[in-house]
Amino acid sequence: MHVDLNSFYPSCEELRDPTLKGKPHAVIMTDETKGKITRGAVASCSYEARKYGVRSAISIYAAKQLCPQLILNPVDKSYYQQISEKVMNLMEGYADVLEQASIDEAYLDCTKKIADGANNVEEYAAIIKDAIRQQCGGLLSSIGVAPTKSAAKVASDFKKPDGLTVIYPVQVHKFLANLEVERIAGIGAKTQQILKDEMGIQTIGQLAKYDVQKLKDRFGKKNGLWMWQVSNGRDSDDPVVPREDNVSISTEQTLDRATSDRVKILQHLNQLVDEVYERVRKHGYEFRTVGVKLVRTDFSIETRERSFLNFRDDRESIASVLQGLVDRFSFFNNNDTINYRKVGIKISNLSRGENKKKLGLQTTLLDYI
Numbered sequence: 001m002h003v004d005l006n007s008f009y010p011s012c013e014e015l016r017d018p019t020l021k022g023k024p025h026a027v028i029m030t031d032e033t034k035g036k037i038t039r040g041a042v043a044s045c046s047y048e049a050r051k052y053g054v055r056s057a058i059s060i061y062a063a064k065q066l067c068p069q070l071i072l073n074p075v076d077k078s079y080y081q082q083i084s085e086k087v088m089n090l091m092e093g094y095a096d097v098l099e100q101a102s103i104d105e106a107y108l109d110c111t112k113k114i115a116d117g118a119n120n121v122e123e124y125a126a127i128i129k130d131a132i133r134q135q136c137g138g139l140l141s142s143i144g145v146a147p148t149k150s151a152a153k154v155a156s157d158f159k160k161p162d163g164l165t166v167i168y169p170v171q172v173h174k175f176l177a178n179l180e181v182e183r184i185a186g187i188g189a190k191t192q193q194i195l196k197d198e199m200g201i202q203t204i205g206q207l208a209k210y211d212v213q214k215l216k217d218r219f220g221k222k223n224g225l226w227m228w229q230v231s232n233g234r235d236s237d238d239p240v241v242p243r244e245d246n247v248s249i250s251t252e253q254t255l256d257r258a259t260s261d262r263v264k265i266l267q268h269l270n271q272l273v274d275e276v277y278e279r280v281r282k283h284g285y286e287f288r289t290v291g292v293k294l295v296r297t298d299f300s301i302e303t304r305e306r307s308f309l310n311f312r313d314d315r316e317s318i319a320s321v322l323q324g325l326v327d328r329f330s331f332f333n334n335n336d337t338i339n340y341r342k343v344g345i346k347i348s349n350l351s352r353g354e355n356k357k358k359l360g361l362q363t364t365l366l367d368y369i
Contacts, residue, residue, distance in 0.1 A: 001108040001125060002152035003091060005084075005132075006140045006161035008104035009044040012080045013073050015137040024049035025071035026063060037072045045070075047161060087136050089248055089348060093293055093301055094128050099240045107149050109240035116254055117299060121145055122166050127299055129164060147172065149238050150230045153185045172233035177205030184230055194218070207231040249285070250293070251276045252344030258297050260331045260339050265294065268343045269322050276345050277315045286311035288349035290318050292325040295342035303346070304328045311351060318347065 005011070009027040014020045026049055030040030042063050045054045052067035063070055084103045092098045095108035114124050125143045132141050142163040144155025151172055155165040167175050181204055182192050195201040199218070201210060208231035216224035229235040251272050259265065269292060280287060291305040306321045322345075331338050 001095075001110055001128070002101075002144045002146075002149065002156040003106050003108060003128065003132075004142045004144075004156045004160075005087060005104040006142055007044060007046055008084075008139075009075065009080055010046040010049075011139055012076075012083045014046075015083065015139075016079070020046070020071065022048060023071060024052060024054065024067050024069060025073065026054060027075050028060060028072050030060075030074050032074060034072075034074055037074060040074075043075050083136070083139075087132060087139065089346075090131060090135055091128065092248060092250065093303070093344070093346070094124075094131070095240075097240045097242055099242060107152065107240045119299060122164065124299075125164055125166065129162075131301065146233075148230075148233055148235050149240065150184065150186075150235050151176065151233055154179065154183050157183065169233075173205075173208070176208070176231065176233065177203065179204050181207055181231075184227070186230075187227065191219070204231045248291075248346050248348035248350065249276060249279050249283070250344055250346035251279070252293065252295075252342055254342045255340070258339040258341040260337045262326055262329075262331065265340060265343055266322060266326050269326070269345060270319065272343070272345050273315065273319050273322075276347055277318055280347055280350075281313070284352050285347075285350045286313045286352070287317075287347045288312065288351075289347070290321050290325070291346040291348065292322060292329075293342075293344035293346060294329060294340045295344075297339050297341050302329060305346075305348075307349065318345065 010025055013025065013027060024046060026045035027043045028037055028040040029043045030037055032038060032040065037060065040060055042054060042056055042058050042060070044056055049067055049070055054063045054066050054070065060072070080103060088098065088100055088106060091106055091108060094113065095110055096112045097109040099107040101107060110124060114121060117124070119127065122145070125145050129141050129143055132139050140162045142156045142160045144152040144158065144165050144167070146152040146155050146167040147169045151167055154176065155167050156163070158165045181187055181195050181201060184204065187195070195207065199210070201207050207227060210228070212225065212228040215228050218224065219227065226235065253268055253272060255268060288311055289305055289307045291303050293301060293303045295301050304325045306325060308317065
């Protein structure tokens with residue numbers, strides 16, 4: 001799956017200021033402050049602004065000419081990063097492997113989780129979209145599902161905003177055939193011009209049928225072969241790989257039988273402590289946050305977390321908080337029993353010890369908020 005958070009910067013601004021919803025507004029690359037923006041370029045804009053022709057990279061002057069009532073906000077990268085981390089942490093719970101591609105995009109390999117559950121591919125993707133919307137302030141996302149990363153990326157761009165496009169293996173050629181070559185991520189403006197003007201290749205289908213040796217001769221062996229493989233849906237040797245610097249480390253276990261027994265759930269969680277701690281230790285991480293994830297029989301996910309004031313690096317700090325976290329879950333809803341089918345532990349707020357010492361980091365009041 002490729003998940004794209006739609007109009008991410010402006011959407012983050014709407015989380016901070018809900019009065020922006022439904023209005024044309026833009027996030028501006030500038031060193032000026034809000035209310036005093038006179039220069040800069042558009043980093044991103046709301047879909048309402050796009051209706052007026054406002055686009056990324058155009059100047060404020062051009063944007064205002066197109067939409068005089070355009071509301072301007074300066075880029076706040078640290079704030080957007082906080083929202084991004086929250087979304088990535090959430091999606092990680094739905095993925096076998098998560099690869100963050102940018103602040104607002106990620107690839108998810110969900111093969112095992114879907115095979116393990118009762119959901120089909122489209123249902124599972126819809127669950128992820130709904131979880132992002134419900135747990136992250138209403139953020140909209142578009143998801144593309146396909147047998148390769150490149151096709152999934154094209155699929156996620158196919159319907160925006162709030163889209164969901166599933167391309168099964170037998171459909172890849174037909175889906176890609178009539179799309180413009182620029183739909184392939186990685187084919188830039190210069191390559192597009194060569195493909196179209198010099199080689200007469202307008203669509204991905206035409207690229208797929210083109211002589212691969214001629215592509216290699218024109219663009220180099222590696223790039224020529226890559227373009228041909230992508231256009232034919234044959235780039236499956238590009239797996240989803242986790243980021244080098246983990247947002248979190250987690251492990252989980254599917255229960256033989258769904259249960260609402262707190263004692264049994266705690267027992268299963270305790271069985272996971274050694275595995276997740278060993279991974280933390282192996283990577284040389286210290287941590288501040290321990291979380292418990294429980295998955296209901298309807299596949300909805302609940303999490304509870306406990307953060308320490310200081311970084312920890314010991315097994316006991318993980319094991320000691322599990323009881324308290326489990327006690328914070330509800331096992332009844334209007335007298336109906338809530339059963340859980342999967343349990344997990346997540347360790348987050350990670351830092352490598354040597355990096356923290358090198359940077360001279362000190363805990364501050366903001367760390368507790």
